[in-house]
Amino acid sequence: MQSNASIVTPVVIATRESRLALWQAEHVRDRLQQELGLPTELLGMTTRGDQILDRSLSKVGGKGLFVKELEVAMEAGQAQMAVHSLKDVPMELPEGFVLVAILEREDPRDAFVSNRYASLAELPQGACVGTSSLRRVVQLKALRPDLRIEPLRGNLDTRLRKLDEGGYDAIVLAAAGLKRLGLGARIRATFDAEAMIPAAGQGALGLEIRADAQTLGQVVATLSHQPTWLATHAERAVSRALGGSCSVPLAAHAVWLADGRMQLDVALGHAAQPEQPLLKARLSAAVTTTEAAEALGREAAERLVAAGGAAYLAAQPA
Numbered sequence: 001m002q003s004n005a006s007i008v009t010p011v012v013i014a015t016r017e018s019r020l021a022l023w024q025a026e027h028v029r030d031r032l033q034q035e036l037g038l039p040t041e042l043l044g045m046t047t048r049g050d051q052i053l054d055r056s057l058s059k060v061g062g063k064g065l066f067v068k069e070l071e072v073a074m075e076a077g078q079a080q081m082a083v084h085s086l087k088d089v090p091m092e093l094p095e096g097f098v099l100v101a102i103l104e105r106e107d108p109r110d111a112f113v114s115n116r117y118a119s120l121a122e123l124p125q126g127a128c129v130g131t132s133s134l135r136r137v138v139q140l141k142a143l144r145p146d147l148r149i150e151p152l153r154g155n156l157d158t159r160l161r162k163l164d165e166g167g168y169d170a171i172v173l174a175a176a177g178l179k180r181l182g183l184g185a186r187i188r189a190t191f192d193a194e195a196m197i198p199a200a201g202q203g204a205l206g207l208e209i210r211a212d213a214q215t216l217g218q219v220v221a222t223l224s225h226q227p228t229w230l231a232t233h234a235e236r237a238v239s240r241a242l243g244g245s246c247s248v249p250l251a252a253h254a255v256w257l258a259d260g261r262m263q264l265d266v267a268l269g270h271a272a273q274p275e276q277p278l279l280k281a282r283l284s285a286a287v288t289t290t291e292a293a294e295a296l297g298r299e300a301a302e303r304l305v306a307a308g309g310a311a312y313l314a315a316q317p318a
């Protein structure tokens with residue numbers, strides 16, 4: 001690979017073709033055009049992750065499945081950028097690729113969606129809640145051990161359709177995705193981020209480019225939102241330190257306190273026995289650099305291990 005002396009235009013953004021992925025890519029296209037004056041186009045692609053959405057991602061290879069094809073297109077020069085829900089981006093990018101900007105995040109919390117009940121507290125004893133996220137399962141079990149939790153897969157529209165068809169009393173989805181698609185009215189209640197700690201990176205968008213596209217990188221980095229960058233780097237460092245994959249029920253969420261310090265909440269559940277108590281930790285520190293953010297994340301991971309996390313991490317999903 002050679003170093004780029006100038007920016008190839010139009011900048012082509014490789015994107016998955018789900019409604020949410022397209023919204024996100026269009027959003028970044030508009031910002032590149034309007035704020036940076038860069039002509040930008042989209043290249044829609046179907047990834048392996050999209051083809052097998054009805055099977056459990058934790059069993060077929062995980063989050064990287066949504067990202068790989070987009071990287072192949074960048075490697076081949078068909079595209080210069082990929083836009084991802086940061087939550088779906090593996091902790092280690094392949095050699096030759098970098099996250100160059102992280103945009104200001106949308107609501108990072110999880111949403112309670114139901115046609116019959118206004119909140120988790122109003123669900124009757126033994127009600128059926130749909131989610132396939134291990135992180136959501138273990139936290140729901142901690143809040144309401146009586147609930148019956150059933151798998152729910154597919155993109156956002158598919159999940160909402162399955163709720164509307166009567167398969168579940170309620171489902172849990174990321175608030176950010178619903179709001180981006182204009183579906184915020186489906187949210188009956190938003191989970192408090194302390195009771196239902198979000199996933200690392202939830203609600204944030206990550207912009208990935210080739211590491212050798214230095215000029216493009218410098219220009220696009222100006223779109224990055226530093227408070228979100230630092231918070232999500234702390235969150236992702238927790239997951240990285242614990243060997244992060246979606247077969248581990250791990251939650252990590254950083255917020256900025258009024259005094260300017262970062263506070264990081266983490267929780268680890270047991271994948272095989274979701275009724276096991278959650279391991280939790282809360283840390284805070286003054287954080288102004290990526291290194292300090294990642295150090296806080298690693299420290300949180302160490303706390304979870306010290307609390308007995310190794311046995312939890314060894315558990316495989318049932």
Ligand SMILES: NCc1[nH]cc(CCC(=O)O)c1CC(=O)O
Pocket residue numbers: 085086087088172173174176177201202203204205
């Ligand atoms: N794992 C799928 C996924 N990836 C990103 C979002 C929502 C948007 C976001 O968190 O940025 C979703 C849907 C969901 O979890 O309900």
